[in-house]
Amino acid sequence: MNLDPKWVPMKWPCGPLDFALRSKAKAPESGVKETLDAWTQPAALDLLKGTPINCLVVEWAAGAPEDAAQQVALKPLIEAGRVKGISFVGRVSAKDLAAAATSAKAAGLAAILITAPAKQELELPAILQSARDSVAWTAATSIFSASDNEWPGVKMDTMKGDTAVAGPTGVPWVNSNAWFSLLAAELAPGKTVWLDFDPPDDATVAHPASYPLAIADSEVYGSRWILSLDDKFRVGLLKSVPQATAMWAKANETLTFFTSHPQWHGYKAQGILTVISDFSGDNGFISGETMNLLNRRHIQFKVMERSKALQVPMPGEKALLWLDRDAPTTEQRAKALAFVHQGGLLIAPTYWGPAGVKPTRRDPSIAYQVYNVGQGQMAVPDEGFADPYQVALDTQLLVSRRNDLARLYNPATTNVHCSFDPVRQHRLAQIVNYSAAPAEFVTLWVNTRARAARFWKPGTQESQTIKGVNAPPGTDFGLPTIAVNCGLEIEV
Numbered sequence: 001m002n003l004d005p006k007w008v009p010m011k012w013p014c015g016p017l018d019f020a021l022r023s024k025a026k027a028p029e030s031g032v033k034e035t036l037d038a039w040t041q042p043a044a045l046d047l048l049k050g051t052p053i054n055c056l057v058v059e060w061a062a063g064a065p066e067d068a069a070q071q072v073a074l075k076p077l078i079e080a081g082r083v084k085g086i087s088f089v090g091r092v093s094a095k096d097l098a099a100a101a102t103s104a105k106a107a108g109l110a111a112i113l114i115t116a117p118a119k120q121e122l123e124l125p126a127i128l129q130s131a132r133d134s135v136a137w138t139a140a141t142s143i144f145s146a147s148d149n150e151w152p153g154v155k156m157d158t159m160k161g162d163t164a165v166a167g168p169t170g171v172p173w174v175n176s177n178a179w180f181s182l183l184a185a186e187l188a189p190g191k192t193v194w195l196d197f198d199p200p201d202d203a204t205v206a207h208p209a210s211y212p213l214a215i216a217d218s219e220v221y222g223s224r225w226i227l228s229l230d231d232k233f234r235v236g237l238l239k240s241v242p243q244a245t246a247m248w249a250k251a252n253e254t255l256t257f258f259t260s261h262p263q264w265h266g267y268k269a270q271g272i273l274t275v276i277s278d279f280s281g282d283n284g285f286i287s288g289e290t291m292n293l294l295n296r297r298h299i300q301f302k303v304m305e306r307s308k309a310l311q312v313p314m315p316g317e318k319a320l321l322w323l324d325r326d327a328p329t330t331e332q333r334a335k336a337l338a339f340v341h342q343g344g345l346l347i348a349p350t351y352w353g354p355a356g357v358k359p360t361r362r363d364p365s366i367a368y369q370v371y372n373v374g375q376g377q378m379a380v381p382d383e384g385f386a387d388p389y390q391v392a393l394d395t396q397l398l399v400s401r402r403n404d405l406a407r408l409y410n411p412a413t414t415n416v417h418c419s420f421d422p423v424r425q426h427r428l429a430q431i432v433n434y435s436a437a438p439a440e441f442v443t444l445w446v447n448t449r450a451r452a453a454r455f456w457k458p459g460t461q462e463s464q465t466i467k468g469v470n471a472p473p474g475t476d477f478g479l480p481t482i483a484v485n486c487g488l489e490i491e492v
Contacts, residue, residue: 003111003125003143005192007055007087008255010048010227013234014039014077017059017070035235040073042080047237051252052259056081057113057226060090061100071107078108089113089127098122113145129196132180133284137187144188145226149197150175152217153210154413154434174413174434179291181221182269183279186303193223199230205243208233210436211251212458216485219258220417220430222265227251250458254484257458264487267419267428271302272403273395277323278306286388287323293392300405300418306332318403319345321395323385327352341374347398349385353378366397409443414482416444427490429453431482439482446490447474453488455480463489 014036022028038044058074061067078088087110092100097114101122104112113127117139129145130136155173177195184193195218199209209230218225229237236244258264275294277287294301302317306324320336322328328336333352340346340353351359351371359369362379371378379398385391401407405418406429413435419428429446433439449470454463457480466488468475477488 001110001125003127003141003192004055004087005143007089007143008052008227008259009055009057009089009194009224010053011229012039012056012058014044014058015070015073017062017064017066020064020066021059021062029231031235032231035231035238038238039234040077042076044238045077045081045084045086047248048084048086052255053227053252054085055087055089055110057089057091060104060109060112061092061094063094063096067094071103075107082108087111097126101126127194129194133288135184135187140188140191143192143194145194145196146180146184147196149177149180149195151197151200151209152176152213152434154436174296174415176217176292176295176415176432176434177223178217178221178295178415178417179288181218181223182301182303183288183291185222185269187279187305195223195225196228197225198228199233201230203230203232205232205236205241208243208247210484211247212254212484213432213434215251215254215258216432217434219265220432220485222269227255253458257456257485261456261487263421264419264428264430267421269302270405270418270420270427271300272318272405273299273301273321273399274304274317274319275301275321275323276304276306278326279303283324286385286391289388290321290323290391290395293388294395295415297392297396298408298411298415299392299396299399300416317344319347319395319399321391322346322348323391325349325384337373340376340378343375345376345398346378347395348378348380351378351380363397366394368394368398404445405447407445409445409476410439410441412439412442414439414442418446425492427492428487429490430485430487431479432485433482442479442482444477444479444488445471445474446477448490448492449473450475450490450492453477453490455486455488457482457486458484 019033019036059070081088089111090104090109091113094100097118098120101112101124105123111125111127113129115129117128118126126141127143127145128141129147131148132146135146152175155175203209214225233244237248275291277283279287320339336346353371353373357371357373359371362370367382368379406416408414408416414431414433417430429444450468452465452467455466456463466477468477
């Protein structure tokens with residue numbers, strides 16, 4: 001039995017153990033126990049009829065007195081689910097992983113989810129979960145999970161006391177897990193990452209969290225969200241409240257959109273900038289926050305672990321951002337400088353280019369020394385990299401928007417992710433709208449000539465052809481209204 005990368009997971013809170021764990025954290029709201037009990041019933045699985053969801057994550061063993069009662073309560077649910085083709089993953093926080101895995105296998109579970117590597121062979125495959133700032137990338141299981149992620153969307157809480165929360169964007173503050181998904185694809189290639197995060201506490205049936213957005217923000221950048229519904233939403237579904245059933249339909253419409261285009265996950269991410277680091281230790285914070293802020297500034301970037309010695313740049317790549325204070329190896333240095341000699345830009349915290357090159361100040365407003373090396377340049381800050389906000393802002397100014405692979409006009413709170421299928425010579429531009437309001441009158445510009453593009457959006461079975469408008473040196477595409485996300489396949 002192996003972990004299945006085609007699983008579409010969902011948290012399925014139910015049973016006495018789930019209630020006990022919640023009660024330890026805080027007093028549950030009225031009706032929660034009844035909802036947890038209702039979701040242990042096989043009839044609750046009717047909610048999944050016609051959806052892509054085929055894997056449920058349930059509490060299994062926590063080393064608590066309620067473990068045995070939980071496993072008894074789940075037996076009918078698991079048996080009914082397996083008949084419907086649903087797999088179950090049991091969350092285990094008990095110390096005796098071997099015993100938990102044995103009981104899970106006997107009950108018909110497909111895998112267990114654990115928070116520490118097993119010290120012995122288990123009778124079931126395990127999905128290893130850890131906080132995203134402490135993922136052991138080399139030990140990651142074929143499906144692994146990261147917690148402590150953001151709920152995607154526009155951050156409305158922009159004030160703390162009488163001080164505004166501001167950064168390098170100057171536009172609505174958008175929370176996204178995009179940068180971590182790109183990092184996971186680089187540091188754990190060929191593996192599937194499940195992002196674990198829950199809806200905000202203030203979500204209500206009348207004003208629900210945007211589940212389609214949480215799905216899109218994960219899938220567009222190559223990850224998968226463990227779908228998690230808030231308590232009020234689950235109560236609303238049990239009672240067939242119209243707002244809840246409508247949001248559930250929209251969420252599954254978005255899930256179906258991505259499961260209908262599985263090939264997109266195999267496309268290569270494109271960027272005008274490659275961010276290079278070992279992404280660990282002292283470099284972990286600045287690299288993660290810099291990528292987060294670059295994404296907020298709509299900079300299309302790729303991620304590269306520095307030990308890979310600078311693989312061949314992709315078409316359209318204009319700059320390298322070497323974030324670590326450590327100097328590169330001889331091989332890395334040679335490849336980085338070869339990129340610069342051919343006209344590329346290298347941004348690094350210290351100068352390690354050829355000796356004897358005198359720096360200049362390219363722009364008085366940017367505190368960087370610029371070294372002309374061959375046909376390109378190496379830019380070094382006066383005082384190193386200390387503040388990720390400043391690094392992101394300076395990088396955008398140094399790289400320049402004129403080198404963009406794609407741009408959005410009238411973008412509001414939308415963003416675009418570019419990827420490339422080298423076999424079919426197709427480019428894919430996926431757009432995500434982080435606002436609760438639909439994005440209207442948005443134009444996508446790409447830096448290549450194209451007569452038309454195939455436009456895909458959730459809720460439709462067929463693509464729509466959108467004609468390109470010549471906008472040298474590229475092409476404009478006027479887009480229909482974007483509710484949450486869409487994709488354009490552009491033949492180069």
